[in-house]
Amino acid sequence: MTKSFLLNMENLKLMPDTVLKPSFDRDKIKTSILHIGVSNFHRSHQAYYSHELIEKFNELNYGICGVDLLDSDRKIYNILKDQDGLYTLYIKEPNGAHRAKIIGSVVEYFFGPENPLAVIERMASPDIEIISLTIAEDGYHLNEITGVFDINHPAVSEEIKNPFNPKTVFGYLTQAFKLRKLRNLPGCTILSCDNIKSNGDTMKHSLLEYVSKTAPDLLDWISENTTFPNTMVDRITTITDFDDVEELKQNFQIEDQWPVVCEPFADWVIEDKFLFKKPNWEKVGVQFTRDIEPYEKMKLRLLNAGHTILGILGTLHGYKTVHEAAIDEDFIIFLKSFMNEEVQPTLNESNATHVKNYKKLLVARFQNPHINDRLSRICQENSAKIPLFILPTINDQLQKDKNIKRAAFIIAAWCKYNDGVNDFNVSYNITDSISGTLIRNATLSHQNPIKFLEIKSVFGDLSSHKIFTDSYEASLSLLRKHDVKTCIKEMNAN
Ligand code: CS2
Numbered sequence: 001m002t003k004s005f006l007l008n009m010e011n012l013k014l015m016p017d018t019v020l021k022p023s024f025d026r027d028k029i030k031t032s033i034l035h036i037g038v039s040n041f042h043r044s045h046q047a048y049y050s051h052e053l054i055e056k057f058n059e060l061n062y063g064i065c066g067v068d069l070l071d072s073d074r075k076i077y078n079i080l081k082d083q084d085g086l087y088t089l090y091i092k093e094p095n096g097a098h099r100a101k102i103i104g105s106v107v108e109y110f111f112g113p114e115n116p117l118a119v120i121e122r123m124a125s126p127d128i129e130i131i132s133l134t135i136a137e138d139g140y141h142l143n144e145i146t147g148v149f150d151i152n153h154p155a156v157s158e159e160i161k162n163p164f165n166p167k168t169v170f171g172y173l174t175q176a177f178k179l180r181k182l183r184n185l186p187g188c189t190i191l192s193c194d195n196i197k198s199n200g201d202t203m204k205h206s207l208l209e210y211v212s213k214t215a216p217d218l219l220d221w222i223s224e225n226t227t228f229p230n231t232m233v234d235r236i237t238t239i240t241d242f243d244d245v246e247e248l249k250q251n252f253q254i255e256d257q258w259p260v261v262c263e264p265f266a267d268w269v270i271e272d273k274f275l276f277k278k279p280n281w282e283k284v285g286v287q288f289t290r291d292i293e294p295y296e297k298m299k300l301r302l303l304n305a306g307h308t309i310l311g312i313l314g315t316l317h318g319y320k321t322v323h324e325a326a327i328d329e330d331f332i333i334f335l336k337s338f339m340n341e342e343v344q345p346t347l348n349e350s351n352a353t354h355v356k357n358y359k360k361l362l363v364a365r366f367q368n369p370h371i372n373d374r375l376s377r378i379c380q381e382n383s384a385k386i387p388l389f390i391l392p393t394i395n396d397q398l399q400k401d402k403n404i405k406r407a408a409f410i411i412a413a414w415c416k417y418n419d420g421v422n423d424f425n426v427s428y429n430i431t432d433s434i435s436g437t438l439i440r441n442a443t444l445s446h447q448n449p450i451k452f453l454e455i456k457s458v459f460g461d462l463s464s465h466k467i468f469t470d471s472y473e474a475s476l477s478l479l480r481k482h483d484v485k486t487c488i489k490e491m492n493a494n
Contacts, residue, residue, distance in 0.1 A: 004249040007256045009084040012102065019252050022104030024054050029063035029107050032279075034123055036169055037134040038066040038076055043103065044089055044237040044262035046132055046193055051105040052284040062279050064105050065128070067119055069112035069135075069169060077111040079257045085109055088252075088259035090244055092370035100252040100259075116166060123176035124185065129276045132191040133203065135169055137384050140196065140206055144434075144457040149206035151213055160214055170210040177222055178215065187225025189275045193233045195304065197296070197388055200230035200271060229271035230292040232299050236365060237262040238373045263371055265361065269295040294348035297392075298355050301343045302362060305389040306335055310366065311378030312413050316484040318422045322373040326366035330485060333492045336363070338406040346396040380431045382414060383438060383458050391459070398465060405471055409491055412475035413484065415452040418442035423483035434458075446480070449473045 005011040012021050033050065035042055050062045066085070068077060080087070085106040091099045110119045123131060133139070143150040150156065159171045166172045173190070180187060190207070192199035204226075211218050238261050248254045272278070272288040282288060289295065307322065313334070314325030325331050339359060347355055394407045418438040421427045432438055437455055444451035453463035453472065462468055478487050 002250055002253055004253045004255045007083045007086050007088065007102070007254055009086065012086070014253075015102075016253055018100070019254060020099060020101040022051070022055060022102060024058070024060070024104065026063075026104050026107055028060050029054065029105075030061045030127065031063040031065045031108055032061050032127055032129045033063070033132055034065045034067060034128045034130070035106075035132045035134070036067045036069060036172075037136070037139070038068055038073070038080070038106070038109070039134050039136075040240065040260045041233075041235070041237045042066075042134045042193070043087060043106075043260045045233055045235050045266060045268065046134075047103055047105050048089060048235075048266065049268060049281055049284055049286060050279070051103045053279065053281060054105060057280065057283050059280060059283075062105070063107040065108040065110065065122055066106045067110045067112065067122070069119075069167065069172065071113050074111070074113070076258065077109065077114075080106065080109045082257065088248055088254055088256045090248060090259050090261045091264055092261060092368065093264055094364065094368040094370065096370060098247075098251075098370065100248055100254060102254075112167075112172065116172070119172060120166075120175045120179065123172060124179035124183070126185050128188060130189045130191050130274075130279075131173070132193055133169065134193050136194060137196055137381065138433075139169060139194070140202060141168065141170075142196075142202070142206070149209045151209060156210070163214060170207055171214075173207060174211055174215050174218065177211075177218055177226075180225070181218060181221045187222070187275060189273075190226055190228050191231060191270070192228070193231055195233065195300070195388075197300070198230050198293075200228035200273075200292075204228035225275070227273045227275045229273040230296065231271065232267070232269040232292060232295040234267040234299055234303065235262050235265060236368075236371060236373060238371055239377055241372060243372075261371070263365055263368055265365055267299075291350075294351045295354070298347055298351065298358060300389050301346065301393050302339055302355075302359060303365075304385065305343065305393065306339070306362060306366065307378045308382065308385055308389050309335055309338065309410055311375045312382070312410065312417045313484055313488065314375045315379060315428060316413060316417060316422050318424050318426060320375060322366050322375065322378065323369050323371065325375065326363065327369075330488045330492060332363060334406065334488050337492070338410070341403050342397055342405075342407050343393050345400070345402055346393050376428070376431070379417070381433065382417075383432050383434045383455075386411075386414065387458055391462070394462070394468065398468060401467075404468060405494075406491065408468055408471035409475040409479075409487070411453075412449075412472050412479055413487075415442050415445050415449075415476055416479045416484075418452075423485070445476065449476045452476075 053059045089101045141153040192203040268286045271292045310325040319325045
């Protein structure tokens with residue numbers, strides 16, 4: 001058996017030269033970014049970009065202080081503590097060339113449930129210029145129907161009763177900003193990096209709403225002393241498998257308790273709206289723009305929608321990973337037609353070249369055989385994803401009386417997906433915060449297809465749009481009679 005080394009500062013030098021190790025002195029790094037939500041995605045994306053900036057350009061000011069606020073994040077807290085904040089980014093090329101890169105940009109870490117006051121103090125320290133976030137859709141506490149911040153959300157109302165023991169990101173930020181104001185310190189840039197629509201604006205409205213109810217004296221200060229750039233973030237990052245941990249041991253002699261696996265592609269577009277001088281991230285491929293919308297739309301409607309389509313159709317056909325579905329020619333013909341005929345007309349002309357290049361790369365990204373991205377991950381919380389990834393395309397197309405045939409088929413397939421059994425009679429779990437409603441309405445749809453579209457929190461008024469419902473009903477009736485593969489072939493033939 002090959003000897004392997006626990007990942008920590010001390011052991012770095014013992015690791016073979018095939019491991020890409022930080023060459024910078026981590027003790028010299030200054031922290032100007034505090035990041036909340038040290039997820040796999042943060043570690044493959046924002047922390048990677050900061051690492052590259054430090055490593056390649058000796059920009060020592062962009063160290064990250066990682067913070068997690070949820071009890072459920074205790075595992076990453078313990079691991080990062082053990083590993084001196086180091087972790088492996090296991091970057092898998094489609095041709096099988098895999099790189100193990102040790103990321104060294106997370107130089108501090110705080111765990112909210114253990115010491116909330118320490119987190120608030122760190123957020124309020126003058127050297128922190130950017131507070132970035134990957135707190136997932138749930139972390140924003142948006143109302144399902146209105147899509148705006150829900151002050152009555154149980155986590156929020158509980159916290160309001162006990163503001164000095166915050167639990168949500170809003171509670172922490174409020175306490176930290178109170179301190180900054182009191183101490184006459186400047187504010188900071190809040191950089192949301194979540195896959196939600198207008199992430200910066202959403203964060204801003206939510207925070208202001210929270211503060212108006214809990215600390216109205218702070219409202220003006222926050223408005224004047226913070227900015228909330230919108231961002232488009234992109235890098236396919238999977239759930240870490242035990243096999244990855246083993247491979248790193250065998251092939252690179254690294255013993256990492258929680259490495260991160262991702263594709264080689266990475267993209268980050270940020271609205272140019274920083275409170276202070278922005279990090280020179282453009283040196284490592286980040287794009288700053290005045291208008292984020294075209295990029296955001298492109299990514300959500302092509303990549304994320306593409307994933308969702310492969311997720312739903314693939315699961316019905318018994319596939320387990322994105323790769324398996326993406327090398328099925330029938331699936332790809334369907335996906336490409338959807339993108340070209342139904343999504344493309346809804347995208348802005350202004351970044352047409354970017355869109356063209358993005359589309360070209362997309363299928364190859366999905367087909368990367370080494371990225372074991374499970375369809376079960378993709379289909380989690382479809383009820384939150386579909387309104388963001390697919391419905392905007394449908395609404396835009398309907399408004400212009402344009403083609404929605406494939407989009408309607410996808411919604412019908414999602415209805416069938418909620419029956420919970422694939423075409424080979426194997427059942428799977430539906431992991432969704434409204435799974436009860438989805439399953440109930442999918443069951444009712446066997447008698448009356450429209451019942452599924454009557455879930456208002458997902459579909460709004462779509463059930464009253466005749467052009468859409470006709471197409472959806474035709475698809476659902478096809479899907480109830482035949483297996484999904486036959487239906488896709490039929491769709492492709494027309
Ligand atoms: C995926 C995303 O969860 C999903 O639905 O589409 O996690 C996707 O992998 C990332 O957005 C890629 O940038």
